[in-house]
Amino acid sequence: MSKTRIAAALAAAALALAACGSSDGSAPSGEGGSSAAPKTLTLWHYEAANSAMGVAWAEAIKQFEASHPNVKVKFEEKSFEQMQKTAGMVLGSDQAPDVMEYNKGNATAGLLSKQGLLTDLSDEAAKRGWDKLLSPSLQTTARYDERGVMGSGQWFGLPNYAEYVMVYYNKDAFKKQGIEVPTTLEEFTAALDTFVKAGTTPISVGGAEYPAQQIMYQLALSKAQRPFVDAFQLYKGKVDFHGPEWTYGATTFADWVKKGYISKDSAGIKAEDMGTAFIAGKFPIMISGSWWYGRMADEIKKFEWGTFLWPGNQLNAGSSGNMWVVPEKSKNKDLAYDFLDLTMKKDIQNKLGNAGGVPVAADTAAITDAKSKELIENFNKLSAQDGLAFYPDWPAPGYYDVMVAGTQELINGSKPPAQVLDELAKPYADNLADIGN
Structure with missing residues (x-):
């Protein structure tokens, strides 16, 4: 295939991805989604339904809709490869979702932050206490400087698992x-x-x-x-x-x-x-x-x-795990912040741990599965010896x-x-x- 045809194919794939991520265009609501007009929170992630993250986030969506009765979560599962190859193009368009999972690091979230495609979450991190729940080592991948280099600067994502x-x-x-x-x-x-x-x-x-x-x-x-x-x-x-x-x-x-x-x-x-x-x-x-x-x-x-x-x-x-990010062009940022905050709550974190994930803010006594305990203990061992190498x-x-x-x-x-x-x-x-x- 020629380079021209490859480029055309990639562009078509990006447009197809964008087309399935439309939002209803509603204006942001305040906490709790109390406005009379129904709203839609468009959410993308690439975790399998029976993975630990898929299980925990399905519960988070359920709880979010229960606490925001006027809001419907429109979940769209993407593949890791789709996100990797087309995120920059899609997030620069008016088809960006309201909240999405994205890969962390300089080459991915760092690049998007430098391009102005992600919302600065620093105020929300301080207001909602995310900066207290995540250790400094886990915050490394959430924060990026003006060059898009991780480890310092503003919060552009929220990792809620490791x-x-x-x-x-x-x-x-x-x-x-x-x-x-x-x-x-x-x-x-x-x-x-x-x-x-x-x-x-x-x-x-x-x-x-x-x-x-x-x-x-x-x-x-x-x-x-x-x-x-x-x-x-x-x-x-x-x-x-x-x-x-x-x-x-x-x-x-x-x-x-x-x-x-x-x-x-x-x-x-x-x-x-x-x-x-x-x-x-x-x-x-x-x-x-x-x-x-x-x-x-x-x-x-x-x-x-x-x-x-x-x-x-x-x-x-x-x-830290892949992050929730809020695209700069999200139409419902306040709702997105509420969803992010919910994924850090104890019951969602505990569900993540018992489903085989590595939670960052769980009640360890609530992790009942023996293999899950071993998984978390091994991570804690790596973290304690400063052994995480990205x-x-x-x-x-x-x-x-x-x-x-x-x-x-x-x-x-x-x-x-x-x-x-x-x-x-x-x-x-x-x-x-x-x-x-």
């Missing part, structure tokens, strides 16, 4: 091979070798989307300290893409493909297909985020499963696609690790020049 990358594993498959839960990277690779020798590709991977790059990042973090993360994510130092961290991450990832830990066919696999393959028992391991946890609990029927933290790392991909695609606009392409090249073997690292370095350097660093 997340981190972990290892999901099939307990039955581990037991059959006599494998204990590994506590070091060496023990982990020994386990992967055992599965390969038994004729099994151990790791379910989605190379066409985010999962593969997160594995490469986890490997890089195994050789990293906090200054590496601060330099890469917050621009507080020079990043050497041929230094020990990224070199180890890229070369080891490529080596894992050669050793059969990762299928050479996984470059075209999407995250959803990666997850359903693990759920079906086709792979004994999946490395991905806590956002899958609720679905695992709901859908795995054929085997016993569990999770463990990436073995041996002090640093781990993770952060995600590899955050630093620069468009970096997500760069990371996907790079890991696909490592899976395909079409380019050596050193060349892939050069491809990661250039747009990163271009972004630094663009923001004046």
